[in-house]
Amino acid sequence: MPILRLALAQTNPRLGDFSGNVDAIMGFVQNAAAQGSDLVAFGEMALTGYPIEDLATRPEFLHRARRELDDLATRLLSAGLGATTVVIGFPNGPIALPSLNAAHSPTAIAHNAAAVIQDGRVLGIYNKHHLPNYSVFDEHRNFRPGNSAMIVHVAGCDVALAICEDIWRDGDLMTSIADAHPGLLLVINGSPFEREKDEVRLPLVRKRAAQANAHVAYLNLVGGQDDLVFDGDTFVVNASGKLLARSPQFIEDLLVVDLDLPASRTNGAQIGDGFTVVQASGSTRSHVALRTPAPVERNEDGREQIWNALVLGLRDYVTKNAFPSLILGLSGGIDSAVCAALAVDAIGADRVFGVSMPSEYSSDHSRSDADDLADRLGIAMRTEAISTLVEPIEGQLNLSDVAAENLQARIRGIILMSLSNAEGHLVLTTGNKTEIAVGYSTIYGDSVGGFAPIRDVPKTLVWELAKWRNEAARRQNLVEPIPEASITKPPSAELRPGQLDQDTLPEYDVLDDMLEAYITKRMGRDEVISLGFDAETVDRVISLVDRAEWKRRQGAIGPKISEMAFGRDRRLPVTFVRS
Amino acid sequence: MPILRLALAQTNPRLGDFSGNVDAIMGFVQNAAAQGSDLVAFGEMALTGYPIEDLATRPEFLHRARRELDDLATRLLSAGLGATTVVIGFPNGPIALPSLNAAHSPTAIAHNAAAVIQDGRVLGIYNKHHLPNYSVFDEHRNFRPGNSAMIVHVAGCDVALAICEDIWRDGDLMTSIADAHPGLLLVINGSPFEREKDEVRLPLVRKRAAQANAHVAYLNLVGGQDDLVFDGDTFVVNASGKLLARSPQFIEDLLVVDLDLPASRTNGAQIGDGFTVVQASGSTRSHVALRTPAPVERNEDGREQIWNALVLGLRDYVTKNAFPSLILGLSGGIDSAVCAALAVDAIGADRVFGVSMPSEYSSDHSRSDADDLADRLGIAMRTEAISTLVEPIEGQLNLSDVAAENLQARIRGIILMSLSNAEGHLVLTTGNKTEIAVGYSTIYGDSVGGFAPIRDVPKTLVWELAKWRNEAARRQNLVEPIPEASITKPPSAELRPGQLDQDTLPEYDVLDDMLEAYITKRMGRDEVISLGFDAETVDRVISLVDRAEWKRRQGAIGPKISEMAFGRDRRLPVTFVRS
16 A cells, blocks of 8 residues: 655635745745655645635736746746645636626636646646535635546545535535545635534544545645634544544644555546546655654634634734734723733734723723733733813713713724824724624724624623633633633623613623524524513514614624624625514 | 506515515506506515525525515405416525535525416416626525526416526526517516616617517616615517617606517417416407507616616615614715715705814815805705814824824714714715725724715716706706815815825826726736826725725725625725735
C-alpha cells in the first residue's frame, strides 16, 4: 500500500489581498515541502478569501485571480517547490456569459473551483457541483455549478476532490466518487462557525468515508470575514471513521499526516464518464515510519468555543480593515463589559479605549462598575458627562419622555463617533441579540459603530459567557476581567430614574426562549404560544420583532454564531403588516 | 372564433395584509364580473404582496396564505361571483421538507404559484418554473421550481399560464406552451421598475406571442414595497405583436378587453406530457361587439417615469407603514429640495414638515433658498439653529477638522430624530446615489432617516429631475416647486467656510459617468480608465467607493430605479483589500 503524506493548510486569507495571500501560501507550501509532503491542500477560495460575494460577477476580479493562480504556479516552481502537488480554492472565470436559457443566474460568470498545481502549471480544475443558496449563502447568484468529478493521481494514490456543499448533498456526485474507489476524498471548505456545528461535520464526514470506503480529509478556512467566522476544525478520518488527525480551531495550522492508502486505479486509466483524471508526477512512497500526529483535543465547552469565535471575528475585522484601535462606551452593564473583555482578548488592552458617559440618571454603581472593569482589563478610560450636552438640545427642542431618553443615547453616540473621527478608533456597538430582536435600543444612539461583537449573542448567553470568562481567568489565577456586579445586577438602560429592562420586557430567560422559537425555529404565533408562553406577551414580542426590522437593516455587522443570525441569514421585509 | 373577455387587475397589495388585500381583490372581481368578464387575473403574489422574502420559509405564513385563498374562493361564491374564473398569485406551501439531495435550498418549502379559482374552489395551481436569483431576487433561496405547465380551458378558449421569469428564459417551458397552441398566454408578474425597462418588456412579450402564435397578456403589480417600485404597465398583444390594450403606469387599474381567440383544443382532451389542464366552466361567448379600449399612451419622457416611480415608492412606504407625516432637513441645496418636492407629490403639503438647521457656516442663500422652497411647496418649516448645540460638544471634546464637521451633521441628525420621536414623523434622508457611492456623507448625521427617496438617483439626474418637475409645473401654469437657485448654485455641504463639493470630488458629470462604469457596468479599473478618465482620479474614486461599503450597509432603504442599485442588488464585502 502506498503512503500519501498529506499537508492540510488551514489558512486565514484576507479578502482581495492577493499579494498577502499568495505570500502566505508560498510559506505554507515551503513548510509542507520541507516536511516531505506529497500533496498540500488549501481551503475554499483560499487564494482570494471567502465569501467573495458579487466580486464573482466582476470580470476584472476573476482575471486577476486567474493571473495570481498562474503566477503562484510559476513562483512555486522557481522556489524549487514544483514537485509538490498543490490543491487550492479560487474563483474560476470569467466563463462565457450564459444566455437567459440557463437555470442559473445570468450574472454568474464563475465557478467556485479548486486548482491542482504542479511543476509550474495548473494541471486541472475541479468546479464545485452543489451551490448553497440558503442561510448566509448566495452561491446560485454568484456561481455556475460544475458537472465533472475529478480524481488526482498523486504519489501512487487516487485523491477525489470535493468542495464544501458537495458532501452535504446525497446523490450523483457522492455516488460517482464512491464508485471510483479513491483512496482519499479531499474536501476543501469555507464553512462558518455555528454553535454546535462541529457536532454535524464529523458524523457527515464519517458517513462519506463509509460510503466511499475511503479516507476523508476535511479542510476548512480559519478567520473572520465581516459577519462570518471560519473556525478551522480541519481533520482526517479513515474509511472506518476513525479520527486520524485534527487541527486546533480558530488559529492557522499546517496539519501533516501520512495516510496508508490503496494503490491507484487511475494510473493512466479512465474512470467512467463525467470524471476528469489529473496525473500529477511523483513516485510512490511506502514503508516509511507513518507520521500520525495525535488529533488535537477539541474543547467541548460550548461557551469557550463561542468566546473564541467572537474574539476571532472581532480581531480580524479590526486587523483586516487596518484599524489602529477600538473605542466603546462603558456603562457598567454586562453588554459593554463583555464587549470590552472580548476587545482586550482580541487586540490587547493597549489598543482598547473605554468611555464612561454618565448622565443624571446614572447610578453610582454604573460608574464604579465601569471603573472597576477598566481597571481589571487595564484599558484607558475617560469620562465624558453628558448632562451639559443634553440640556441645550432638550431645552431648545422642548423634549420629554422617549424623545428625551433617546437624546441621551444619541449624545453618547455622537461622543463615540467624534472621538473616532478625531483619533481613528473603530467604534464598537454593544447591543446583544435580544435587544436587537425587539428593537430595545436607540437608533443612531447606542447602536452607532462599525462592528457589533455580540449582535448574535442572546442576553442570557451574554451572562453565561461572562461567567465562563471569569472562571477561565480564575483557573489561570488571573484577574477576573468582568466585575461581579455587572453580572449580577438587574439590567437597566438608565435613561430615566429607576428604569429597569424588565419594566417593559419579559424576564430575559423567557424572552430568549420565545425569540428562539419565533426567529430561529421559524415558529408561528400559535406554535410559540403552544410552548407554554402567555399569549398576550407572545403577541407583543412578535410585534416588537417585526417592527424593529428597519432598525436592524441599519445596524452594524457582527459575528454570526447561531443557526440564524440577523442580517443576510434572515431576510425579511421592512414593510410588513400583520392582519 | 370564441371571444374571451379578459380582465387584468393591476393591484397594489400591502405585504402581509391578507384582510386588506382580499377585500380589494373582492372589489376588483366584482367590478370585472359586472363588466361581464370571463377571466379575471391578478399579479404575482397579489394575495400576499411581493416579494415576501424569507416569509416563504415560515410555515405559519404559508398556511395562512392557503387559508386566505380558500376563503377567497368561498367569499367569491357567496357574493355571487362563483362563475367568474379568477387567476391569482400566491405562495403555495408548505410542501414536504426537501432532503439535502435536492439541487435547491433546503429551507425552501413553497412554490411561487398562481391559483385558478371558480365555483368556490381552487381548480388548479400553476407553480413558477424559472426562479430569478440575481439582482434583487433570491427566489432559489425561497422557492422550489414547478415542473408542470398549465392550460386553463375557459369560455371555449385555451389560456396558458406563466409567471414573470418564466417568459424571460428560452427553452422547455416556452416551447411546450407554443406546442400546445393556446389562444392566450397569460403572464402574471411582480416586475420592478427600472429606467428603460419598458423598452425590454414589450419586445420580449412580442417575441413570445410570435413563438406561440398566440395573444399574450402581461399583467404586473403596482406599488412600492421597501426598495422596489412596481410600475404596473399591464398590456395585451395579439399574435402579430399588435398592442391591443394597455394600463397606465403607477396606479391601480382594471383593464377589460375582448380577445378574439381560436377555439379550445383542450375541451376534455389532454395536451402532451407535463401539462395540467384545468377545466373552468362557462360557455363560449361569440359575436359580441368587441371591447377594445384604446391602449393608454405611454409617457416616453424618462424623467417623468422616474419621478412617478420615486413618488410612488415614497408614498407607499409612508402609507403602508402608517406614518402620519414626513420630516426632512432643508438646506437650500438641490437634494433636499427634490426630496421635499417628491414628498409633497407623494402625500400632500400638509403632511410634510421641513426643518432649516443653519450653522455659522451656512450662507445667506441657503437659508433664503430653503425658505423659498417651503413657500413654493406650501409646507410648514421651522428653523433650529445648531451653533449653540454644537459648541458645548465641540468644546468638551476639543474637536476640530473632520470631527467638527461631522459633529454639525450629527447634531442635525439628532434634531430630526428628536422631532420624529416627539411628533411621530418619518425622517427622510436626502442623500443621492453619487454621494452614497463615494461615502460623501456623515454617518449618523445627514444619513439618518427611515427612507432615502433619491438614494438610487445620481447627482446629475437629481438636477435633471428638478428641471423636469419645474417644467411640468410651468406647463400647467403652477408654481415651480424648486427654487432656480437650488438648481444652479454650486453644491456645498457648508460644513466649513467656503466649502464646495468640487474641492474634493471630480465634477459631478465626470464622477457619475465613472460610477456608472465601475458600479453598474461592473468594469475594472483599467477598463474605466480606457474610457478616457484620468487614472489617478479613477483610483481615488474606486477606493472611495470600496471603502464606503460599511456606511452603505447602515443606510436607509429607498426606491431602486436603476439597473444596479445599492443594497441587495449589489452585495459586496465590507472587509475587502485591494492589493
